[in-house]
Amino acid sequence: MGWLKANFSFSFGPFRDDNKTNFGALRVLNDDFIARGNGFGLHPHDNMEITTIVLEGALEHQDSMGNKGIIKAGDVQVMSAGTGVFHSEYNPSETEDTLSLQIWVFPKVRNIDPRYDQMNFTDKFIKNQFTTLISPVKSGHTLWLNQNTTFSRGSFDAGQKINYTIKTPGNGAYVFILEGDVSIASQALNKRDAIGVYDTESFAIETSSESQILIIEVPMM
Template sequence: MNQIFYPAKERGTNDIGWLKANFSFSFGPYYNPDRIRFGALRVLNDDIIAAGRGFGTHPHDNMEIITIPLKGGLEHKDSMGNTGVVNAGEVQVMSAGTGVQHSEYNASATEDANTLQIWLYPKEMNITPRYDQKSFKHLLKLNELTTLISPEKSENTLWINQDATFSQGEFEAGQQINYEIKTPGNGIYIFVLDGTININDCKLNKKDALGVYNTSSITIETEAHSSLLIMDIPML
């Protein structure tokens, strides 16, 4: 088993007034040769976006893009004709494929929004672009992991063009979570949304992360009431 610790305090940052961004991997003005990607995971941006502000229309291609609002909501518009708001408790996925343009703005005129923007390299290149979003509020249960994203179509999850599985859960202190990798050969990237956990004697606090690979399972222990995002992704 191999593991890489990603302390929250070592993330790259960019504050341009309306946007306060934390970069887990090299992005925009932040470059760290030791923080390029973890397997297929290329981007994990933790953004705080001011009321009414956001990202104007811009292009993407050949990337799997996942948006997870932690607070507030984002108004989305794209060149495929999709419009709407994705709120906290919901997840949005977009396969950029052969090319798509979109914009995302904080849907609130008075409150900041906090979102995770996640990019994965795709399994297949140049597919037809697609978009979807789903609410998981009714599926999330205390002390259980809920699958948000999977490689296959399902009524209860979103799917993307990659052999990746995303799971989220909120756990009381003193819980033990035994997680088995969904796709053989994948690695696991655990991102602490809140709280304190311990994995292999490595203590993680809020917004810390741990990448684990060359194993088939891990055990997570919660030292405080904690919320987790687990990304089960190809190591390429």
């Protein structure tokens, strides 16, 4: 669309693939480039758990609940659309483009009251460890969604072997490589590759270069 370059992991908008509609409760993972001074105008959502992770630049958020603010790199924003909400996301900068992830998860309970929250994790990241961004449990340390889902993100040196344990029994893990080169179950993954792991209690990730990894753990429905 000129100002927007969207890379879709699952069928969305103009991209249709019957073999890629969702991974369990994970319905959307859009890897978006939003040009300076552009964005998504006011539009509706309902009964979807929506997460925005800004990787570079910033987005200005405004919604029908009265929330307005800036989402910066290091911030994570969550929104339960519930019974219905309108919102807009706009790159307010005149000089910097924005890279962000838009992630939708099917809700655990439908038709709840809409809800919005945001948290910065910049000071919480520890090298060679995963940091929990979102969990099913309300706490002051992470955000939470209306679903048994856990989002974890970490930066790792080359030569690391990380054992990830599924947080909620029966869940699967969608592993998205933000940067770097890793191997999972002998499958080589590079920048912006992903793999779904399920029917297991844990799995190992091996890094062959400096890597940034996002894990979205969801019920397999």
